[in-house]
Amino acid sequence: MKLILNNIMHVCVFIAYGFLLSSCTSDEVLKINIDKHQVFQTIEGFGASDAWRCQFVGKNWPNEKKERIAELLFSKDLDSQGNPKGIGLSIWRFYIGAGTAEQGMDSDIKNEWRRAESFIDDKGFYDWNKQEGQQWFLKKAKSYGVERFLAFSISAPVQWTKNGKGYNSDLTTGELNLLEDKYDDYAKFMVEVIKHFDSENISFEYLSPINEPQWEWEKKTQEGTPATNDNIAKLAYLLNTEFEKSDLNTEIVLAEAADLRWLYSSYNKPKRGNQIDYFFGENNAIQNLKHVKNTISGHSYFTTWPVDSLVQIRKKLNKTLETHDLDYWQSEFCILENTDDIGSGNKRDLGIDTALYVARVIHADLTLANSTSWQWWTALTNADYKDGLIYLDSGETSDLFNLEKIKYDGDFHDSKLLWAFGNYSRFIKPDMVRIDAKIEGREMPIEEEYKDIMLSAYLDEATSELAIVAINYGYKNKTINISNSRLERMYVTSASKNLELEKINNKEITLMARSVNTLIGSSS
Template sequence: MATRTGSWFRSVAVASGFLIGAAGTMALPGEAAGAAVAQVSPAAAQTIQNIGASGAWWVNDLARFAPATRQRVADLLFGPNGIQLSAYRFNIGGGGTGVAAGDRAPQTFLVSPGRYDWNRDPGGTAFLRYAAQYGVPDIVGFVNSAPAVWTSNGKACGGDLKSGSTQAYAGYLADIVTHFRAEGVKINYVSPMNEPRVSFSDCHQEGMHVAPGQRDDIVRAVGQTLASRAPGTRVIADESDHVDKFLSEVPQWAGQPGTAQYVAALAHHTYDFPPDSTLAKIPALARQYGKPTWATELCCWNNPTNPAYGAQYDPTITGGLGMASMMYRDFAVSGDSAFHWWTALSKVMGCNPAGNASCATTINGTGYNDGLIYYDPNFASNGNQNLYLTKRFYALGQYSKFVRPGSVRHAVTGAPSGVQITATFLGGTWTLVVNNLNKSAQSVSVQLPSGGLTATGAYRTSAGENLAAIGLPSVAGSTASLSLPAQSITTYVFRG
């Protein structure tokens, strides 16, 4: 399934299996039924700010790829013929001191406090610049660890931010933002901590523990410094790894005097794969602080019927629908205003695509569901620079290409079991992204608040389709009649 050349609309094999349902549980196959009627509320729910993925840590490998391959990746991620991500997470590396050798030990620009080598991290800066060149609306600079000079153990893993280093650390981040701004690359947001309750003391990657009592100090220092030196660049925090920890720990730091004013968004990860009952507590936290919430990392479930973090490589529509369902829940249940998949590219396929023709298209239990696009883990020795696109890539594109920044979500009720509908409105255009998790076709009529609708586009990803243009649905007044093939994701666009 090499895709560096040829059409990006390329099919992959499908595997059978149950799918993640609306409550994060198993959705059983159903029988085709008569058309249900779903209602789109006239009331606005939340504004979607962006949809994206991160540049960790594949950019360090891609620095060794041919320029044409790097350009192809940029086209796929950021371009109009790709999935047009509206956010890109740029990893501000801490230098990798003490981290096991490999791509999870990214370079740092810092030579010594106040001195920089801007030629470092060529892979990271290349894709940062690509994102800017393609006009990606939001670039987030996120940190796993401060450079070792400011950590308690002198490493970029397993330590804390050293006492008395907060202001120097804030100045360092502002230096990076202002440097790239001077060359025309705007980093819109800075995330100064990542999964801060975890120390990453095994040093398999960069990571820095930040206790809740220190988080408000960091947020204020970084926020104040950016406001002074790089107006318009804001802080997001705290990127807790589990939603339950996010809910309990955000009030411990965001409620401290003078802190919340510097927070643009409250960010969380969902590696605990929480049920709807937990996700449904997030909107109250957002209201408490008057901030949008963002889901900024997710990947790597090992079982779609009972998801938990672990090994599995699934490039099929089963994996694509699993992602799409999680996106729906983050928007509709959590009320999040952004969704960021963990990493755009990965080499953790669990198999050898150069020596096994079915490797890229077949589920295995050794690789990881961490990438949208994969590349050969043995590229350095065998020279294979082909790209392998998964159904997750296309599933994310069903949202990212059409639910653009500023789109306002409206709640939908009355959809049949196993059908999830995300409805958004922007500039006179209604967009419906519809996940049919069932193993049978479904029919649903959707009544929108606007009359005089005209269907202008329809695009589908299924076992045999990849963001493929399909026939337009029939429309009568304010009601659209949708026919949904089994296990499919379809995006419909209407002028109102």
């Protein structure tokens, strides 16, 4: 009897162990179909901005540290284990400053890190040694082979603004903070900056002259200006004229909307909304300007939570884009809104939760809005905030965010967000096309899919190289089977892995719970 009881206990323990094991492993094999004949958009690149935070790091930090930061952002090399050394950004956004740094405290912007130098002074003389730290990173990006460069401005040089400041103060008209007789000067200035760098063998493929024109920019926290659609059209016309006089092929990208809803609706600001129709509709304000790119850009802020908003807003956007035969860029994002999944933007998060949240936003922008480019806000941050890929601090626990100390040296930390972004940026190269990827037989609302497995696939039509990004947002491992492709390896970002290489040896592939995965191979 004792032997029988022992055997029964062993069986019960075995069953219990099996139940526990099954609770954290996949219940079924999900069959995936990749259709290379169903082609969507052509990818133009993945990027990030140098705004503000690169200035002191590039200028003052020890060379060894800033070299490693550059490697994390730009490198396409592998280490001895076959793991990526960096995320291989293909677009680098260079900020053209407005001169608040030269104003110092008179700029009214108290945080020195959020001011910027200007290449031109109030007498019209250029100093190409300005923005030294940003130029260091720009040149590093070039040396690493970053494919495309974008210059952007968010305020005219302060000597040309209506209030003599880089922010909008109490001006409430929604108009561009620029003196009426300085539009020409502002356009010539931006083109002159691009000409200079072209002479240095750094060609800017794109210029974005206006940023988030729907905000008032009245706070004394950073450079910025509102602008009406009419203001933007006028500036675009003058920029196009200046580019026509030059040998530059730079394209003007409009209009960096602060919220996607301003692209397809008035959203309570009629002079600054409906930007797709205003700039690219029939009889639009900028028709026949050959340097204006047939692309509208917008920012995904405040449209990512709850999940049904993430989905429905992008569906509406894509419908409007299709009727105008227009491409779309998601050109700036970090965490600003309050969410149930990761809280708010306040407090930095180096872990996997924020990384997964952002990966889902990228997935939605690429697959619902058909974005041809996806760009993060600041590559570096010195704030206790979810707004960077790499996080800076003093290294002193009791005084982590001492901005004066961090100007000259400090610690830097990669993040799971950096590596999860790399699941896209490192492997989806410019000119690859997105192709169809589906889970066979899956019947659930898309809002439920976005809490589970999300798939997108990208093909290099010249080489047949295939990259599949598979996000497992859930808390169970999942097994997938992709039968119509030859997959060789995968790169995993999870709580314990940073784009870590894993060989693929059979058709059934396990996606770890709470992970972002890039599968590499070739199409059948």
